[in-house]
Amino acid sequence: xTKPGEVLLKVDDLTVEFDTPRGPVRAVDGVSWQVRAGEMxxxxxxxxxxxxxxxxxxxxxxxxxxxxxxxxxAEYRGADLIQMTTRERRRIVGDRITMVFQDSLxxxxxxxxxxxxxxxxxxxxxxxxxxxxxxxxxxxLDQVRIPAAAKRVGDYPHEFSGGMxxxxxxxxxxxxxxxxxxxxxxxxxxxxxxxxxxxELIAELQAERDMGVVxxxxxxxxxxxxxxxxxxMYAGHVVERAATAEALEYPVHPYTEGLLGSMPSAExxxxxxxxxxxxxxxLQAIPSGCAFRTRCPVAVxxxxxxxPPLLTIAPGREAACIRRTSLAARxxx
Amino acid sequence: xxxxxxxxxxxxxxxxVLVTLGVFALVFAMPGDPLRELAGDKPIxxxxxxxxxxxxxxxxxxxxQYLLSMKDILTGHFGTTFAGADIADQLRLRxxxxxxxxxxANAVQWTLGLFFGIYAGFKRNGWVDRSLxxxxxxxxxxxxxxxxxxxxxxxxxxxxWFPVSGVLEGFPRSYLLPALVIGVLGFAxxxxxxxxxxxxxxxxDFVKTARAKGLGEQRVLWRHILPNALLPVVTFxxxxxxxxxxxxxxxxxxxxxxGLGQFMFQAIKLKEGGVVVLLSTLxxxxxxxxxxxxxxxxxxxxxxxxxx
Numbered sequence: 001x002t003k004p005g006e007v008l009l010k011v012d013d014l015t016v017e018f019d020t021p022r023g024p025v026r027a028v029d030g031v032s033w034q035v036r037a038g039e040m041x042x043x044x045x046x047x048x049x050x051x052x053x054x055x056x057x058x059x060x061x062x063x064x065x066x067x068x069x070x071x072x073x074a075e076y077r078g079a080d081l082i083q084m085t086t087r088e089r090r091r092i093v094g095d096r097i098t099m100v101f102q103d104s105l106x107x108x109x110x111x112x113x114x115x116x117x118x119x120x121x122x123x124x125x126x127x128x129x130x131x132x133x134x135x136x137x138x139x140x141l142d143q144v145r146i147p148a149a150a151k152r153v154g155d156y157p158h159e160f161s162g163g164m165x166x167x168x169x170x171x172x173x174x175x176x177x178x179x180x181x182x183x184x185x186x187x188x189x190x191x192x193x194x195x196x197x198x199x200e201l202i203a204e205l206q207a208e209r210d211m212g213v214v215x216x217x218x219x220x221x222x223x224x225x226x227x228x229x230x231x232x233m234y235a236g237h238v239v240e241r242a243a244t245a246e247a248l249e250y251p252v253h254p255y256t257e258g259l260l261g262s263m264p265s266a267e268x269x270x271x272x273x274x275x276x277x278x279x280x281x282x283l284q285a286i287p288s289g290c291a292f293r294t295r296c297p298v299a300v301x302x303x304x305x306x307x308p309p310l311l312t313i314a315p316g317r318e319a320a321c322i323r324r325t326s327l328a329a330r331x332x333x
Numbered sequence: 334x335x336x337x338x339x340x341x342x343x344x345x346x347x348x349x350v351l352v353t354l355g356v357f358a359l360v361f362a363m364p365g366d367p368l369r370e371l372a373g374d375k376p377i378x379x380x381x382x383x384x385x386x387x388x389x390x391x392x393x394x395x396x397x398q399y400l401l402s403m404k405d406i407l408t409g410h411f412g413t414t415f416a417g418a419d420i421a422d423q424l425r426l427r428x429x430x431x432x433x434x435x436x437x438a439n440a441v442q443w444t445l446g447l448f449f450g451i452y453a454g455f456k457r458n459g460w461v462d463r464s465l466x467x468x469x470x471x472x473x474x475x476x477x478x479x480x481x482x483x484x485x486x487x488x489x490x491x492x493x494w495f496p497v498s499g500v501l502e503g504f505p506r507s508y509l510l511p512a513l514v515i516g517v518l519g520f521a522x523x524x525x526x527x528x529x530x531x532x533x534x535x536x537x538d539f540v541k542t543a544r545a546k547g548l549g550e551q552r553v554l555w556r557h558i559l560p561n562a563l564l565p566v567v568t569f570x571x572x573x574x575x576x577x578x579x580x581x582x583x584x585x586x587x588x589x590x591x592g593l594g595q596f597m598f599q600a601i602k603l604k605e606g607g608v609v610v611l612l613s614t615l616x617x618x619x620x621x622x623x624x625x626x627x628x629x630x631x632x633x634x635x636x637x638x639x640x641x
Binding site: 056060061089090092095098099101103106107108111113120121124156169172 | 636
């Protein structure tokens, strides 16, 4: 069992590259984060910011090649997943660390009943008999609040609605009572009311089990609802790390600020929604220095000089912006 | 399910009428007089000719001839060929020959196709995969006729491994050479299809899910990738199996196997409309049946198309 507050998964300086015909592309660059028991950590970023790639790399499900882990460690309770053999890693990934994906229709095997797919976890990792495993699968479906679970274990993924299917994915991920759940955009494919139900369910199940949850999302609304801490990523770098409440209240990095500014709110009613000018850079042509400087309202010439380091501004508060961190430091003096 | 089968059977009736009518019309439109061709160079007395013509209704209008043939087929009175052989007896003798050839050829084709397809799909860009692509191109470029005669010459005449033609050595020896040639010519397409299907499935999201569940590579391949990758192949196999009768017309004639294909070939040569239509009807019924079986099998393999 996990101790309360124990660091379960600690990613340190993870760098992932993809080999392309036009040379290597760095999708994740020196990323670090950690998640504790009972904590919900949100990794926030637009598509292409490297948020999914980092988790796929450490769980070993990233296609390698073309992907390649250049450096870094990902320790599950002190054991480095990246240095492990595939066989050793399979004992942890799928058992102690499990994953939920975005599109539940394509993420579930269309020709196997949902019961069989959930039961597979018990059969492979616990060596249970088919009967016992199916019984446990039905229990799991019940735990994720699928009505008439016992009747639905034999149904196929296409016979469920989107929200119900995502519950099935959750049941499968939580079947073995994992320590860490990595939820990769679990609500993106769902409509708003169902999104809220799924997030609530994840939060409830987390509280029951005291597990660590890594929630990958591009939706600030999702983060503000449920996450304890947030890591903001941009073009493969972590640009800000903070407790959710603080990040929402006082964003330090201009990118986080821009994201917050473009959230629809009651005050903005009737007016055009502000946006961050420009588009995210192609990973093949990341600007020198700070990757965000070409879209940044406060950029100066110095921003092009070198990649801004992630600096601590306050306890548990880090940001990678020479304009803001130096400013904050000056204010602190 | 029973409703599905019945609906398919009913839908097959008008198609069957069109097919048989078309085939009969084609035979009717062929030039030449069947009875004179049968007699060869020998002169036939006019009275005999007239009697024979009356026996086979050759002087009746087209549609009457067609309806009489269909009546015979549907009531099971197949009658005799122009040469006097009992058609029902002929069918009893010939159907097993064609079945043996077709099944053996398919066994060769499926075994090779599934084996190489799965291997090439799982070991992409390996040497088996690359050789398969080359082999496919070569095999698709070789006309069947060339391959049959070349195989007869090489393995029958020169190496003497197999009989050149005929069924004197019985099953399976007499059938091996034609079955192998058909199988080898046909397997490459099947293997390529399966290979491509596997490659597409490997990148599916549910395969990522399976890996994230910590499953071993073998389990991912056999339990998750293959059952999904096989779906398009089942359709291909069905169509291929149903089309085998057409191929049998040529192979049975070249290898002198007394099956339905050879029967068809002779009947066409002699303008025996009744026999041609009978055999076409048989082929049509087997085509419909095989397709029905494939659709039912597909429903078993893919829950998404059940109950439709």
